[in-house]
Amino acid sequence: MIITKAKEKGDVVATLKDVKSVFLIGCSECASLCGTGSPEALAAMKETLEAEGKKVTGSMMAKTGCQVLGTKVELKPAKEEIDAADAILVMSCGAGTQAMVEVFKDKRVYPANDTTFLGNMTRFQQFDERCSMCGECIIDKTGGICPVTTCPKGILNGPCGGTNNGMCEVSPDIECAWAKIYARMERTGELDKMREIVPPKDYSKKLSPKVWVIEKKKEEK
Amino acid sequence: MKKFKEALESGEFTITAECGPPKGTDIEEMLSHAKHLLGKVHGINVTDNQSAVVRIGSLGVCRLLSEMGHDPIFQLTCRDRNRLAIQSDLMGAHILGIKNVLCMTGDHVSAGDHKTAKPVYDFESVQLLQCVGKLNSGTDWEGNAMKGATNLYQGAVVTPESNPLEPQMLKFEKKIKAGANFFQTQAIYDMDNFKRFMDRARKHDVKVLAGILLLKNAGMANFLNKFVPGITVPQELIDKLKAAGKEGALDAGMDIAAEQVRIIKEQGLADGAHVMAIGLEDKVPDILQRAGIA
Numbered sequence A: 001m002i003i004t005k006a007k008e009k010g011d012v013v014a015t016l017k018d019v020k021s022v023f024l025i026g027c028s029e030c031a032s033l034c035g036t037g038s039p040e041a042l043a044a045m046k047e048t049l050e051a052e053g054k055k056v057t058g059s060m061m062a063k064t065g066c067q068v069l070g071t072k073v074e075l076k077p078a079k080e081e082i083d084a085a086d087a088i089l090v091m092s093c094g095a096g097t098q099a100m101v102e103v104f105k106d107k108r109v110y111p112a113n114d115t116t117f118l119g120n121m122t123r124f125q126q127f128d129e130r131c132s133m134c135g136e137c138i139i140d141k142t143g144g145i146c147p148v149t150t151c152p153k154g155i156l157n158g159p160c161g162g163t164n165n166g167m168c169e170v171s172p173d174i175e176c177a178w179a180k181i182y183a184r185m186e187r188t189g190e191l192d193k194m195r196e197i198v199p200p201k202d203y204s205k206k207l208s209p210k211v212w213v214i215e216k217k218k219e220e221k
Numbered sequence B: 001m002k003k004f005k006e007a008l009e010s011g012e013f014t015i016t017a018e019c020g021p022p023k024g025t026d027i028e029e030m031l032s033h034a035k036h037l038l039g040k041v042h043g044i045n046v047t048d049n050q051s052a053v054v055r056i057g058s059l060g061v062c063r064l065l066s067e068m069g070h071d072p073i074f075q076l077t078c079r080d081r082n083r084l085a086i087q088s089d090l091m092g093a094h095i096l097g098i099k100n101v102l103c104m105t106g107d108h109v110s111a112g113d114h115k116t117a118k119p120v121y122d123f124e125s126v127q128l129l130q131c132v133g134k135l136n137s138g139t140d141w142e143g144n145a146m147k148g149a150t151n152l153y154q155g156a157v158v159t160p161e162s163n164p165l166e167p168q169m170l171k172f173e174k175k176i177k178a179g180a181n182f183f184q185t186q187a188i189y190d191m192d193n194f195k196r197f198m199d200r201a202r203k204h205d206v207k208v209l210a211g212i213l214l215l216k217n218a219g220m221a222n223f224l225n226k227f228v229p230g231i232t233v234p235q236e237l238i239d240k241l242k243a244a245g246k247e248g249a250l251d252a253g254m255d256i257a258a259e260q261v262r263i264i265k266e267q268g269l270a271d272g273a274h275v276m277a278i279g280l281e282d283k284v285p286d287i288l289q290r291a292g293i294a
Ligand code: SF4
Pocket: A130, A131, A132, A133, A134, A135, A136, A137, A138, A139, A146, A147, A148, A149
């Protein structure tokens, strides 16, 4: 899921400096699980903005905020409230925010959150980064543990000299990805594979912006 | 005095030291330290933004030291350069007359003085070694023909005290497979551990220089134990430094370093020693003399 963090209240208020009235949009998917775009977060934002003298003309929870067409349809009933607002504050990820930029051609749309990473929910409200969407998965070669993401140096061929009792030199809070990979490949009987040199990543697979169109299977007659 | 590669390949006990370029353009002290080492060491490493702290680039300093009469070892990390910059720097090194390159991944930017920088790591040490091999054979990384190949003697680093050790050994083997001719080790103090490491390293056709780091006082030894992964200073040595008192600590440290070099040479534990004095390079000749070298 996409992990978002709420911006500091002061920063949001500063963004809305020239704006008197605001319409809020949340998202029922990732941003709700992160608590940054849930109904509760929207209610809290309303309170904050009203305390700052702003008028909140209304709010809406998108089902999937990054889904442009669906969200556009969902917004129809709120047309009057939206028209009455000087700006829209989107409480989802950067993709959801830009979905609204696309829908509202002439209206100001601002983000309420910082979008940080693709995360696994490893405990309730704890998110860990395991995959950074490099475009070419290589974890078949690394025991199913991603060094591109979980080694701060993205090393593909074994530990640096800084591995420290199984922890990472970069932070004592991170386990060394390569200590984990070794231990797992030992358990799964794949150490031989670990001896093979892994080539550098193909960064052309990660160039932005990307577009991906799933073509419908043509029925052959 | 033989050049670094020549000494190492001839089987002579080979000595290297280190030169850390300063931040800023006043290089007087650095050059004077380097002068002290002339005729005493076979090679001299020039660090590359060591600890991710911004300093003068290693390539320019390598050239200055080679003009002085040294045989510099160009340390090249993958932290600050993508594969284009790496290759152009390697070719640059060749045309500047630099013969040796030490291939490293590089300390993370979070360790340094520009913590908001973008770490590059397009390559890492193993791939960098492969890349040097390609340039030496006359093609760039992608296989495009070059007008004139490089001729660089490539080496790498290894941490014999790494914990866990097995993944480190596996990477050591990969580095050999990727073309490393020589290794300089992270600082070692426990000779028994080092012997065990060398027993395994000796199975490969590769030269190893033992890393000797001068202990300046007990505080430094404690700091290394606490904060530098892969370095373990035995309590016995810390006690020696303590017993020497404030005045005598450095001298005791020099004795310890000299003793290590002597043992390694006499017992043929390694092919040479890489003596790191971090800012006290002018003490290196004295250490070597105490070790019975030169
Ligand atoms: S290699 Fe890592 S970053 Fe790339 S797709 Fe696989 S898990 Fe994700």
